[in-house]
Structures are given as C-alpha cells and as structure tokens.
Amino acid sequence: MPPRRSYDQYCSAARALDLVGDRWTLLIVRELLAGPRRYTDLHADLPGVSTDVLASRLKDMERDGLTTRRRLPPPGAAYVYEVTPRGRGLLPVLQALGTWGESELGERRPTDAVRAHWFALPLLRGLEGEGLVEVGLEEGEFHLRVGAEEGPVYGDGPAPGEADARLDLDTVTCAAISRGELTLTDAVRTGRVTVTGDGTLAKALREV
Template sequence: MSPRRRSYDQYCSAARALDVVGDRWTLLIVRELLAGPRRYTDLHADLPGVSTDVLASRLKDMERDGLATRRRLPPPAAAYVYELTARGRELLPVLQALGGWGAGEMDERRPTDALRAHWFALPLLSALEGEGVVEVRLEEGDFHDGVFHLYAGATDGPAYGEGPAPREPDARLTLDAGTCAAVGRGETSLPDAVRAGRIEVTGEGVLAKALREAAA
C-alpha cells in the first residue's frame, strides 16, 4: 500500500489540489509531460536541479494520485515512458495561468538560470488563437535545440513537442527568447510582434494567414 501523502487537512478545493500537486517539482514534471510520453532519462535531463531520488518519488506519487501512468514501449524501443492521464492533462490551463502570473518575474536571465527552448511553449500557446500545428524556431546561440512545435487548440493529447513538427505545420514562427518572454508578460501580442518585425511568419496554413492578416 502506498504511504499516505502529506495533507493540509482542510476541506477546501485549493488545499486539496495542493495536497496533490503542491510538492516541489510536481508541476514542472507536468509541464514536461504535456509534451507527451517521456522517458525517465529525458525528464531528468530537462529538469536541471532535480535529484534522481526526488524525481522517482514524485513520479510514483503522480502515478498513485492518477496524474500519470507508466508503460513499456514495444520493441525495438523496449523502454518505459511516463505520460499524463486525462486528469493530469487538465492541469494545462492551471500551468498557463501560473505562468501568466509569474511572467512579471521574468526580468533579466540570471547567470545560474537553466533554459530550454520548449519552456516557452505554454506562454506561446496562451497567446495563439485558432487551431493547428505551429513550428517555432528560437534564434538563440545557447539552446541545445531551439526548435519545438505547438498544438494550438488541442483538447487532448500533447500540448507541444520538442523538435520539428511531425507534419507540415500550419505556421512557422522564427523569433528570439526576449520576444517570447515579452509575449508571455503581455508586453506585446503576437500580431504586434509580427508587425514590428520581431517574429517572422511563414507557411500557408490558416494560422499563418491569420497572423499575417492581424499584423497588417
């Protein structure tokens, strides 16, 4: 039997939610799993600062609480991956709201701050209107891989993914991390950034055309 988790012991929905996701690292693990199934080693690589023991413990807690599941990939991969349940995916708007609230803290990047390109996925998803696949390329020299893709308007499945889009995207955006942060802080909208030349939009899909029209 799994040990009883720590609880605030309050009959309050906010307290009950924090009983489940309030531990350090849990919501950041959710952020990573919103990209779809991830191997333990990939999660550890994209959560700099977390110990292997804490990551393993949090994943077990998330399985116990119905937020995530673990399954074995078929051969030739034969590896285990973790993925969100439907209840876990319901945390997407929670993370987007939390990111919006915390955007005001995104001033200058500190020398100790780790950075991954796909960490800008959720703010950009919040700023996009419409449905479709959007490929994003960040023009920054310190990214291991500055390309990721978004599933705008998706109600199930992954919210985003690392690397190029798996199919021809509805739009391609090229921008820098500073512009991403500015969009997340609400200092500029996507159309305004396109109009100002801070975002290059290519593609002939509905989303690309809508962005160019809005910026005209």
C-alpha cells in the same frame, strides 16, 4: 507507498494542493504535456531535481492518477511516463501560473537553465484556433498543437508533419512575450516574429 500528506482542510484548493503542491510536481506535468517521456529525458529537462526526488514525485503522481507508466515495445523496451486526462487538466493551471508569474520573470540570470520548449506555454496564450505551429529559436526548434483537446500540447523539434504556420523569432523577443511586455500579435506586426506557411493560423497572424 506511505500515505499522501494532506492539509486536512475541507477546501477544493487545499485538496488540489495535496496532489500538486509539492516541489517539482507541476513542472513534471509541464514536461509531460509534450508527450510521453523516459525518466532520463525528464531528468535532463528538469535541471536541479535529484534522481530520488524525481522518482518519488513520479510514484506519487501515478498513485494520484496524474500520470501513467508504460513499457515501449521492442526494440525500445524502455518505460515512458505520460500525463493522464486528469493531469492534462492542469494545463489551464500552468497557463494561469505563467500569466501570474510574468512580472517575476525579469531578465535571465546566469544560473537560469532554459529549454526552447519552455516558451511553448506563453506562445500558446497568444494563438487562437486549431493547428500545428512550428517555432524556431536560437536554442532550438519546437512545435505547438494549438487547440488540441487531447494528446501532446507541444513537443521538441520540428513539427511532425506539415505545419500550418512557422514562427521564427529571437530569444529576446520570446522572453519579452513571456514577461508580458509584448504580445505575439504586436511582435508579428512590428516584424520581430516572422510568420511563414499557408495554413489558417499563418494567414490569421499575418493579417493582424
């Protein structure tokens, strides 16, 4: 592979951008925080990226130790990409970027793609403790692993097992939380988020 481009600056921020500053790289990490993904799944959930660019970014990220690729055993026999512990360390970076970009989100444009699990990061910011949370939106269901120290942080579909809490809300409310206009706590308190379940997280949210 050709050598990685560098800013050639003796600065940790510049060194970090050498690895993750290319277009699409951080969004690939966002997708892989949901767990191992096949190339076709990544391409489907990154609308706008070309196949050539996605393949190139994945090769760069594997070389730089952010992702790995492994072959699934039969009958799957497909390759999947997954984030490494070093790549997973970018979760706080994505959280900070999401917070910083709240004011830029605005109303959804007609050309904006959306996937239900893209709301996982802003919802995670409003949850404390540990546990499995299932979320229901009009666009679909996804689940969050609050306080997870390793493994997937969130994923598509219902929770894989008994959830500690389930949140049901509409996309308007979720977008307001994503824009920083509404906290999850206030959304629960005002009835815009329905909380069900008997786990510690569910009880804590209902008691706010």
